[in-house]
Amino acid sequence: MPDPLHRVNEAAAARGLAIEVRERPVANSLPEAAALLGVHPSGIVKTLVVKRSDDTYLFALVPGDRAISWPKLRAVVGVNKLRLPEPERALEATGYERGTIVPIGSTHDWPVYADERIVGExxxxxxxxxxxxxxxxxxxxxxxxxxxxxDISQEAS
Known part of the structure; x- marks a missing residue:
C-alpha cells in the first residue's frame, strides 16, 4: 500500500480535487493548531469515521470548534445507532490512523456527511x-x- 501522503495526493488528482499539503509541527490543542496553520479553529475540520450497526462506516466532517451531534447525524443518516469505532477498526476502515483520517484516499469509499458550516470555506x-x-x-x-x-454539529462543551 502506498504511503498515506501519496494516497491522498493520488486520490485528490483522480477526482480533480486541488489540495495543498503542508508539513506542520505537532500541536497540543485546537487553538495551537489553528495558529500554526493561520486559520480560525472552525477552519480546521475534523474527519470522524463513524460506525453503523451493520459494520459499514461513514465520514462526518465537523468544524474543529464544534462537536458532532449524534441525534442530528442519526436523523440525517436515517439510523438509530451510530458510534465511533475503536482506533484499530477506524484504521481498518480507512487505512488511516486516528488524528490523520480524511476521506481523500481512504481505502474504502464510505459516504461523506459534511456539516453545513463548512460550505463556502x-x-x-x-x-x-x-x-x-x-x-x-x-x-x-x-x-x-x-x-x-x-446540520450535524453542536457547540463543543
Whole structure:
C-alpha cells in the first residue's frame, strides 16, 4: 500500500480535487493548531469515521470548534445507532490512523456527511499522516465526494 501522503495526493488528482499539503509541527490543542496553520479553529475540520450497526462506516466532517451531534447525524443518516469505532477498526476502515483520517484516499469509499458550516470555506484537515495538514476548498471536496450537507454539529462543551 502506498504511503498515506501519496494516497491522498493520488486520490485528490483522480477526482480533480486541488489540495495543498503542508508539513506542520505537532500541536497540543485546537487553538495551537489553528495558529500554526493561520486559520480560525472552525477552519480546521475534523474527519470522524463513524460506525453503523451493520459494520459499514461513514465520514462526518465537523468544524474543529464544534462537536458532532449524534441525534442530528442519526436523523440525517436515517439510523438509530451510530458510534465511533475503536482506533484499530477506524484504521481498518480507512487505512488511516486516528488524528490523520480524511476521506481523500481512504481505502474504502464510505459516504461523506459534511456539516453545513463548512460550505463556502477553504478548510484545513488531516492529510493521512501525522505532522501534515491539507487545505482544500470545502465546496470542491463536497462535490468530489457527493457529500450530504446538513446540520450535524453542536457547540463543543
Amino acid at each position: 477553504r478548510i484545513a484537515m488531516g492529510a493521512g499522516a501525522h505532522g501534515y495538514s491539507l487545505f482544500v476548498d470545502a465546496d470542491a471536496l463536497i462535490a468530489a465526494y457527493s457529500a450530504t450537507v446538513a
